[in-house]
Amino acid sequence: MSTTNNIAQARKLVEQLRIEAGIEQFSPFIRHDNRWQRMSTTNNIAQARKLVEQLRIEAGIERIKVSKAAADLMSYCEQHARSDPLLVGVPTSENPFKDKKPCIIL
Amino acid sequence: MSVSDWLLFLLVRSLSLASLPGSIPFSSLQVQPQPDAKMCDQTFLAITFGPCDSCGLNKPLMNIYLKNEPINYCSLCVELMACQGLATGETIHTLKAESESLKTKLEEERAKLHDVELHQVAEKVEALGQFVMKTRRTLKGHGNKVLCMDWCRDKRRIVSSSQDGKVIVWDAYTTNKEHAVTMPCTWVMACAYAPSGCAVACGGLDNKCSVYPLSLDKNENLSAKKKSVAMHTNYLSSCSFTNSDMQILTSSGDGTCALWDVESGQLLQSFHGHSADVLSLNLAPSETGNTFVSGGCDKKANVWDMRSGQNVQSFETHESDINSVKYYPSGDAFATGSDDATCRLYDLRADREVAIYSKESIIFGASSVDFSLSGRLLFAGYNDYTINVWDVLKGTRVAILFGHENRVSTVRVSPDGTAFCSGSWDNTLRSHSQVGCSSGKWWRWRLNGS
Secondary structure, three states: OHHHHHHHHHHHHHHHHHHHHOOOOEOOOEEEOOEEEOOEOOOOHHHHHHHHHHHHHHHOOOOOOHHHHHHHHHHHHHHHHOOOHHHHOOOOOOOOOOOOOOOOOO | OOHHHHHHHHHHHHHHHHOHHHHOOHHHOOOOOOOOOOOEOOOOOOEEEEEOOOOOOEEEEEEEEEOOEEEEEEHHHHHHHHHHOOOOOOOHHHHHHHHHHHHHHHHHHHHHOOOOOHHHHHHHOOOOOOOOEEEEEEEEOOOOOEEEEEEOOOOOEEEEEEOOOEEEEEEOOOOOEEEEEEOOOOOOOEEEEOOOOOEEEEEOOOOEEEEEEOOOOOOOOHHHHOEEEEEEOOOEEEEEEOOOOOEEEEEEOOOEEEEEEOOOOOEEEEEEOOOEOEEEEEEOOHHHOOEEEEEEOOOOEEEEEOOOOOEEEEEOOOOOOEEEEEEOOOOOEEEEEEOOOOEEEEEOOOOEEEEEEOOOOOOOOEEEEEEOOOOOEEEEEEOOOOEEEEEOOOOOEEEEEOOOOOOEEEEEEOOOOOOEEEEEOOOEEEEEEEOOOHHHHHHHHHHHHO
16 A cells, blocks of 8 residues: 555656656657648747747847838839839840741741 | 655656656657768757767767757756756746747837838839730650759759659750759759859758759760768758859758858758748848848748858748748848748848738649749749739739649749749649730830830
8 A cells, every 4th residue: 555655656756856847848740741840849948048049139130110111122123123024025036935936948 | 754765756756857858759769870060950850869978878869059069968968058058047937938028029029110011002003014924935854743943044044853853954945955864862852053054953852962063065974973962861842052153052851951062061051940841942132141031831931141050030920831932132021932822021121021912712822932033023833733923012913824734833033034934743844924014015104204
């Protein structure tokens, strides 16, 4: 009887220690199409520190307003639209991809 | 406590600490030889078994990189090392709380600058006229699905790779095949033309990227001159030469990207940050410097600095795998195509998504995207066998192109912008160009009338 008590206690203790040590739990691979995706809960310190470092870097970058960024994209488009053959088309005589016509020998 | 209880306690204690790696099912462990210093590997992904570098015990090891040096520690030593660097008072909980607060702060900062949508700003831009594209050439010759293609800088040659292991160099004007190489593996998912036009790089399920110098002698056996450059621990999904023939950037199913020196095969820089396969990468156009963007199965698109290996920006708004990423010609933005049937435009300076290209009728994923020369048009190849052409500024669809009889796997615009080529699982490549567009007349009007 005392041994089963000890085993029960031992099991509880293992659970407690696991929580304290913060073990990373790996869940099985999830198949998605023909690629595998790993999902893991970030329970351990190393990953948490990496994440915090990364977020600090990302939070510190300089940002501009969307209106300014959009205006710049638009002005780039307008500046280069004239030289865009897929937009304005090229005359057939210059188009290297024009359909080949059979040669006629006169 | 009795002696036996104390012994049991000690046993349990040692078991619990030693069982840290025990939560991994043993079927996933692989016994591998000591990793070669030239290999590039995902942090925490590949697990080998052997003696730990710090405690010396035989345990499942985690291969991690510290300042680009590979070290093999068991998971316990990794934790101890991480704990050493903690400032006083930092615990797992404070770190988690800090990461959550940083995330919300990031969202707020991004939202503050979101004053207007791109298509609203673009309302004053003239709409594009009716688009008519025509398939000019069909390149037939592959025995199986075409997976990837690239244009040469001479605007004429194309290299394409397919599932049967063949890599073919074509002349796009005449449809002649100039070179053909048979790779020792199938599913060659990546191929790239060198800037000089003298070599091609390709790779796939062999986990390597091989560079073949092209010779003018048609009878020469190209496989003899093959050079293995990159070595990953999973399939190669994408490769690209940098501005010279000397360096190659690769991305792999092991979750990393890497920069290699072609001549020596040396790993110059590795990029860790994706938590799943990286499917695609694209280098910034040369004027804007040393960055590249990568997209992967973790739904994230990351922008990296090539010199430091640092992940400078990260975008996670897609709902599924990102299949393809491509920089806007000015280098200030990039577009992504994803399995969630949308393409999105992200601006780097505003640090957010600025446009979504989607329609309710499109339910199949976009496998590949590319911009036209001016950046006004976005060509996207979908798994429903079509290619949709989007107006980048207004967010509307301008044209649909039919013609392929299976999934479109790759779409690329030629370097001079006169045509674009699409490769498909129907074993063919097709090059398309403009027939004639009424907006062409509009531009002439603008020149005259302005």
